[in-house]
Amino acid sequence: MTVVAGPGLLANCRRVLGPDPHPYRFLADRVEHHGGRRAFSSRRMREVLGAQPYLLPAMTDAGRRALAAYGGFVTETVALAAADAEVARTAADAEVARTAAG
Structure with missing residues (x-):
């Protein structure tokens, strides 16, 4: 969800609150952190569910x-x-x- 909705939400925060991310630092950090993990998370989910579908x-x-x-x-x-x-x-x-x- 953060990967999909996060960039647009951050763009809106920048538009409304300005370029300084301090007021929305938590959100910016979450989007940045999760953005790089999407491929890893998807691969890991396939591995876990492939081995333990229950x-x-x-x-x-x-x-x-x-x-x-x-x-x-x-x-x-x-x-x-x-x-x-x-x-x-x-x-x-x-x-x-x-x-x-x-």
């Missing part, structure tokens, strides 16, 4: 739970970002009103 249900369940946890993380992150944006919007509106009042 592990597929347990691995699938673990993957499902991991994606659910990741979805919760993304949901919480979006909610926090929306709250921060609302605070910033309110502050900007107040500044515009103050400036206009003069």
Whole structure:
């Protein structure tokens, strides 16, 4: 998921937050780390499942739970970002009103 969605998400972070990755360092590190591991992970999965195919249900369940946890993380992150944006919007509106009042 990080390999597929990560680059686009990082591009959007750069567009919205600017080129300094500090505000989104965790995400940038995850995308960079996982990007180089995709081929290794795929090869390793084929090896493990080829040798022990009975592990597929347990691995699938673990993957499902991991994606659910990741979805919760993304949901919480979006909610926090929306709250921060609302605070910033309110502050900007107040500044515009103050400036206009003069």
